[in-house]
Amino acid sequence: MKAFSTLLDTLVYTTSRNRKLAMIADYLRDTPDPDRGWALGALTGELDFHGVKSSTVRNLMKDRVDPVLWSLSRDFVGDTAETASLLWPQNGEPDENPPSVDEVVQLLTSLNRNTAPKELPKLLDRLDANGRFALIKLATGGMRVGVSARLAKTAFAQAFDVNVEDVEEYWHALEPPYTELFQWAAEGADPPDVSNRPMFRPFMLAHPLEDGQVEKGVDLKDYAAEWKWDGIRVQLVRVTNENGVAETRLYSRSGDDISASFPEMLDKLPMDAVLDGELMVRGTVQGGEKGGAASFNALQQRLGRKTVSKKMLAEAPAFVRLYDTLILEGEDLRENPWEHRRGSLEQLMGRLPSSHFDLSRKVEARDFDHLAEIREGAREDAIEGLMLKRRDAPYIAGRKVGLWYKWKRDPLLIDCVLMYAQRGSGKRSSFYSDYTFGCWNGDPDTGAELLPVGKAYSGFTDAELKKLDRLVRQTTLNRFGPVREVERTLVFEVAFDSVHSSKRHKSGLAMRFPRIHRIRWDKPVHEADRIEALRSLVRD
Amino acid sequence: MSAPFSWIKPHPWGVEVVPAGAFIDPARAVDKALVTHGHADHARGGHGETFATPETLAIMELRYRTGAADDAGEIPHKAMPVEYGETIRLPGGVDATYIPAGHVLGSAQILLEHAGERVVITGDYKRRADPTCAPFEVTPCDIFITEATFGLPLFTHPPISEEMGKLLSALEGNPEGSVLVGAYALGKAQRVIAELRAAGHTDTIYLHGAMEKMCRLYEEHGVDLGELKLVADHTKDDMAGSIVIAPPSALNDRWSRRLPNPVTAMASGWMRVRGRARQRGVELPLIISDHADWNELTDTIRQVNPTETWITHGREEALLRWCELNQRHARALAMVGREEEDEG
Numbered sequence: 001m002k003a004f005s006t007l008l009d010t011l012v013y014t015t016s017r018n019r020k021l022a023m024i025a026d027y028l029r030d031t032p033d034p035d036r037g038w039a040l041g042a043l044t045g046e047l048d049f050h051g052v053k054s055s056t057v058r059n060l061m062k063d064r065v066d067p068v069l070w071s072l073s074r075d076f077v078g079d080t081a082e083t084a085s086l087l088w089p090q091n092g093e094p095d096e097n098p099p100s101v102d103e104v105v106q107l108l109t110s111l112n113r114n115t116a117p118k119e120l121p122k123l124l125d126r127l128d129a130n131g132r133f134a135l136i137k138l139a140t141g142g143m144r145v146g147v148s149a150r151l152a153k154t155a156f157a158q159a160f161d162v163n164v165e166d167v168e169e170y171w172h173a174l175e176p177p178y179t180e181l182f183q184w185a186a187e188g189a190d191p192p193d194v195s196n197r198p199m200f201r202p203f204m205l206a207h208p209l210e211d212g213q214v215e216k217g218v219d220l221k222d223y224a225a226e227w228k229w230d231g232i233r234v235q236l237v238r239v240t241n242e243n244g245v246a247e248t249r250l251y252s253r254s255g256d257d258i259s260a261s262f263p264e265m266l267d268k269l270p271m272d273a274v275l276d277g278e279l280m281v282r283g284t285v286q287g288g289e290k291g292g293a294a295s296f297n298a299l300q301q302r303l304g305r306k307t308v309s310k311k312m313l314a315e316a317p318a319f320v321r322l323y324d325t326l327i328l329e330g331e332d333l334r335e336n337p338w339e340h341r342r343g344s345l346e347q348l349m350g351r352l353p354s355s356h357f358d359l360s361r362k363v364e365a366r367d368f369d370h371l372a373e374i375r376e377g378a379r380e381d382a383i384e385g386l387m388l389k390r391r392d393a394p395y396i397a398g399r400k401v402g403l404w405y406k407w408k409r410d411p412l413l414i415d416c417v418l419m420y421a422q423r424g425s426g427k428r429s430s431f432y433s434d435y436t437f438g439c440w441n442g443d444p445d446t447g448a449e450l451l452p453v454g455k456a457y458s459g460f461t462d463a464e465l466k467k468l469d470r471l472v473r474q475t476t477l478n479r480f481g482p483v484r485e486v487e488r489t490l491v492f493e494v495a496f497d498s499v500h501s502s503k504r505h506k507s508g509l510a511m512r513f514p515r516i517h518r519i520r521w522d523k524p525v526h527e528a529d530r531i532e533a534l535r536s537l538v539r540d
Numbered sequence: 541m542s543a544p545f546s547w548i549k550p551h552p553w554g555v556e557v558v559p560a561g562a563f564i565d566p567a568r569a570v571d572k573a574l575v576t577h578g579h580a581d582h583a584r585g586g587h588g589e590t591f592a593t594p595e596t597l598a599i600m601e602l603r604y605r606t607g608a609a610d611d612a613g614e615i616p617h618k619a620m621p622v623e624y625g626e627t628i629r630l631p632g633g634v635d636a637t638y639i640p641a642g643h644v645l646g647s648a649q650i651l652l653e654h655a656g657e658r659v660v661i662t663g664d665y666k667r668r669a670d671p672t673c674a675p676f677e678v679t680p681c682d683i684f685i686t687e688a689t690f691g692l693p694l695f696t697h698p699p700i701s702e703e704m705g706k707l708l709s710a711l712e713g714n715p716e717g718s719v720l721v722g723a724y725a726l727g728k729a730q731r732v733i734a735e736l737r738a739a740g741h742t743d744t745i746y747l748h749g750a751m752e753k754m755c756r757l758y759e760e761h762g763v764d765l766g767e768l769k770l771v772a773d774h775t776k777d778d779m780a781g782s783i784v785i786a787p788p789s790a791l792n793d794r795w796s797r798r799l800p801n802p803v804t805a806m807a808s809g810w811m812r813v814r815g816r817a818r819q820r821g822v823e824l825p826l827i828i829s830d831h832a833d834w835n836e837l838t839d840t841i842r843q844v845n846p847t848e849t850w851i852t853h854g855r856e857e858a859l860l861r862w863c864e865l866n867q868r869h870a871r872a873l874a875m876v877g878r879e880e881e882d883e884g
Contacts, residue, residue, distance in 0.1 A: 012817075013825065015823075072855070072857055077694060082814060428815075430815070
């Protein structure tokens with residue numbers, strides 16, 4: 001645990017990507033199995049211990065530390081795991097030889113909600129503050145040490161001088177502590193056999209089409225256009241194993257297995273295949289009444305559930321709008337140009353149940369101006385924008401320049417007034433960096449009030465953040481823990497993708513992807529927008 | 541007979557000693573000031589009579605009297621030196637005694653006695669041993685006016701030997717480069733240097749220009765800092781494998797480009813919190829503070845055992861809560877203008 005906690009601690013303070021890679025690679029080379037595999041699983045977010053949640057840790061602290069002192073400390077630090085690691089009232093001295101990562105993982109795996117509150121304290125007592133931090137991060141997931149799963153895999157590839165794309169390919173078929181992966185990479189054993197496992201293939205992704213690129217040689221005749229539907233990108237994989245049993249899994253864009261949330265999709269593929277598409281819920285908002293899809297809001301109700309009720313299956317049935325075919329009945333089509341894969345997909349449609357699958361149709365346009373016109377019409381249909389796919393491009397994992405573009409429609413904009421600010425987390429823990437803003441519920445000159453409509457924490461520079469932080473401190477009216485209510489003095493121009501009805505908010509509205517577009521230091525607050533203006537943009 | 545302790549009156553900009561017409565660490569110019577130590581948030585220029593230890597007066601002299609008037613054009617003060625342990629009689633029958641606070645060279649607590657009542661103002665203080673200044677002395681009193689810079693239970697400063705170990709092993713790991721340590725120019729910088737010497741590090745230590753005069757002043761007061769040279773007089777090659785000390789503001793400044801491949805360290809109690817270190821781009825956080833940590837603050841209140849505790853500045857909410865949980869009377873004074881982020 002010592003080497004692992006030292007690794008986490010140094011990663012926290014290192015900003016250089018190369019130095020991070022070198023540190024992780026050193027650790028992976030120098031640490032024995034299975035510790036290094038568990039560590040890799042922790043860095044890539046693949047470990048999940050059901051018995052320990054963030055609330056388990058909070059409850060342990062509640063029994064040991066005065067709640068007022070706890071919350072003052074938590075607000076100052078901005079991170080529950082770190083606060084707990086610092087405030088833990090140590091019983092005795094930490095172990096001379098702390099437990100190995102493997103020992104810790106075995107214990108955490110064996111815990112349930114009843115045993116965790118008894119066992120976790122014993123483990124915490126055996127570690128010093130850094131060790132406790134590592135333990136809590138490991139147990140509750142979400143390292144937040146500035147390392148993405150991709151970076152960790154790159155470090156793995158660097159440590160053993162193997163190809164990172166190969167690592168990605170095997171990755172999703174294996175599980176921590178990845179013993180087979182280390183045997184292959186570190187000891188030259190045969191690569192793991194993944195042919196019979198329903199594994200995830202990394203997605204092909206798109207670059208945004210920037211202004212001016214059209215002029216710089218992106219020619220529409222080389223590309224096919226499709227709508228960019230507002231659901232979640234998924235990969236549906238069916239594999240028949242050596243015993244003749246077929247298994248289907250549904251993966252999200254990051255490769256998370258989300259099969260359990262959408263059981264209705266798991267028995268609908270009649271053949272082995274790997275398909276790429278957009279998961280949505282039936283409705284009329286996107287694409288009209290016939291074959292339409294509901295808003296993202298409706299889909300969101302179904303995300304992240306471990307079990308799904310019959311009622312939910314009936315009220316919000318899911319389906320996949322297909323974009324691409326990666327593998328079909330054992331044949332890998334990824335090397336083929338898009339047009340060929342599209343042909344296979346069109347042929348395939350007749351063999352799939354239309355209740356759960358449809359085809360993402362092509363958008364035909366004479367030229368870019370015509371396409372832009374069509375794209376603008378998308379606002380009424382609540383579609384996100386357009387995708388452009390190079391007709392002769394193979395299916396290549398990642399974001400390769402020039403092959404796929406996303407051409408989102410311009411965001412919606414509205415002027416709101418800053419009402420509350422909250423301290424950020426991590427790097428921003430000393431800054432008021434999360435802003436809640438509102439719109440007027442009538443004429444501000446005749447006594448209308450502001451109602452909160454959304455919250456944003458991005459879209460400004462570091463210099464602007466400093467200025468905003470200063471303004472919040474100077475114009476504070478009230479303090480509620482980490483939140484400050486401020487005088488109504490500042491207008492934000494807020495950009496957002498869409499707005500929906502919501503019972504959770506007093507204004508009855510919820511924005512999607514709100515971010516600060518511009519800070520209107522110049523604009524008087526009574527000129528900010530009214531709730532009606534925002535409500536008129538709702539498409540539910 | 542007036543109400544108890546009516547002779548001592550807190551204002552947001554300083555504590556007033558009413559019968560004496562004097563103020564402790566006032567944030568504005570007054571006729572009569574009692575100054576606990578030389579940090580700018582406690583000692584400002586422009587007062588009439590300034591009562592402080594000879595070391596503090598020397599520091600103020602260095603900072604505020606470079607010429608006939610200081611940079612802001614203020615009139616130099618009239619220095620009234622008070623030795624540790626010495627009691628002076630102020631107008632109105634108030635006795636003031638200066639007692640070591642262990643914060644920086646010359647730092648003092650001030651014990652005020654009037655009409656049989658005793659009040660101690662700590663200024664800033666710490667309880668750890670520090671080779672550059674006299675150690676804190678516990679002084680019983682009725683009202684204890686304390687700081688609370690690190691008044692949250694998460695702040696526990698590790699033994700300084702551990703932090704020196706981290707610093708020296710970082711240096712060892714970067715033999716062709718350097719370790720740049722951000723340290724407040726008054727107190728922290730000299731303490732880090734003296735502790736490095738105590739840990740057996742005898743190599744030349746390089747200084748940012750802003751550190752030089754204060755280090756010389758410490759040496760004149762008998763603190764041995766070993767061989768010090770200025771960064772400005774040397775090349776990258778000269779400084780390879782060396783420790784460089786600079787004010788925190790210089791850490792991410794273009795100035796640091798003249799150093800050979802530096803690892804950025806910072807010596808401060810704030811480094812206990814990861815986010816604080818990251819925010820400043822610090823790669824090697826050194827938890828070294830000249831302030832009392834949470835346990836020292838609460839232990840000191842227990843040992844002094846006053847009837848009432850007043851808290852001048854810092855994380856006063858948490859310390860108030862601790863007093864409440866321990867059935868101790870306490871109040872927060874909400875002093876303004878105290879606590880610079882870099883000093884800690």
